[in-house]
Amino acid sequence: MENSAENVRSQMRKGVLEYCILSILDKKEAYASSILDELKSANMIVVEGTVYPLLIRQKNQGLLSYRWEESTQGPPRKYYCITEKGRQQLGEMDAAWQEIVDTIKTIKER
């Protein structure tokens, strides 16, 4: 029922992943697999079944748009791109993140 170390990380990822993905797409458009690679290289382990539904959710909320692009290596890719609304949301997330970081610092330092 519990894999302590991994479970701790999994729970902390909640809500933060969405922030990571918007941040990645704020720099340049990308498709799901490449986003997965970037997250892994930044030490954030995630799986497909988490990222795909998340991208669809964000698209349905109007935070992202996408276009199909042919690939010479395999099936076509769905390139996601942040929207204006997505940038606003990202701004809110930057603030929320900073708040949480500060809160924990406050609690720890007391």
Place this chain on the structure above:
Amino acid sequence: MENSAENVRSQMRKGVLEYCILSILDKKEAYASSILDELKSANMIVVEGTVYPLLIRQKNQGLLSYRWEESTQGPPRKYYCITEKGRQQLGEMDAAWQEIVDTIKTIKER
């Protein structure tokens, strides 16, 4: 369906709250209402319905123990205290938290 700013914060709290509570109890024992007050004063808005079940969960996992203490002002208080196992878990959470903070820094700086 959505109160964007608040919802963003609520989602980010997931998994982090547990960390905050263990951190607070690592310094000194406390009862639920006083923990709520400390969280609020550190800018982490939470409600009773969140904290009580969380404390019970952590107790059931053996991370906390408690004792009842009479109060001159109202009903008796349930003072929670971190256990050895709780301290170990807290150590893992410290590492997990640092990892996430670093991950986001990495993504943002690229």
Place this chain on the structure above:
DNA sequence: TTGAATACCTTGCAACACAAAGTACTAATT
């Protein structure tokens, strides 16, 4: 005895991450 303050607890719901399985396209083997 009524009300306010304090403190604890429960129920039902929505959001999220994950495991596991499935679909579909391309290119290199066999």
Place this chain on the structure above:
DNA sequence: AATTAGTACTTTGTGTTGCAAGGTATTCAA
């Protein structure tokens, strides 16, 4: 031509979490 490996996208079901809303119980003052 058929099979296999690689790439990419999608869906279903499960467990965990935070929250709103409501409830129980104790003490003390008006």
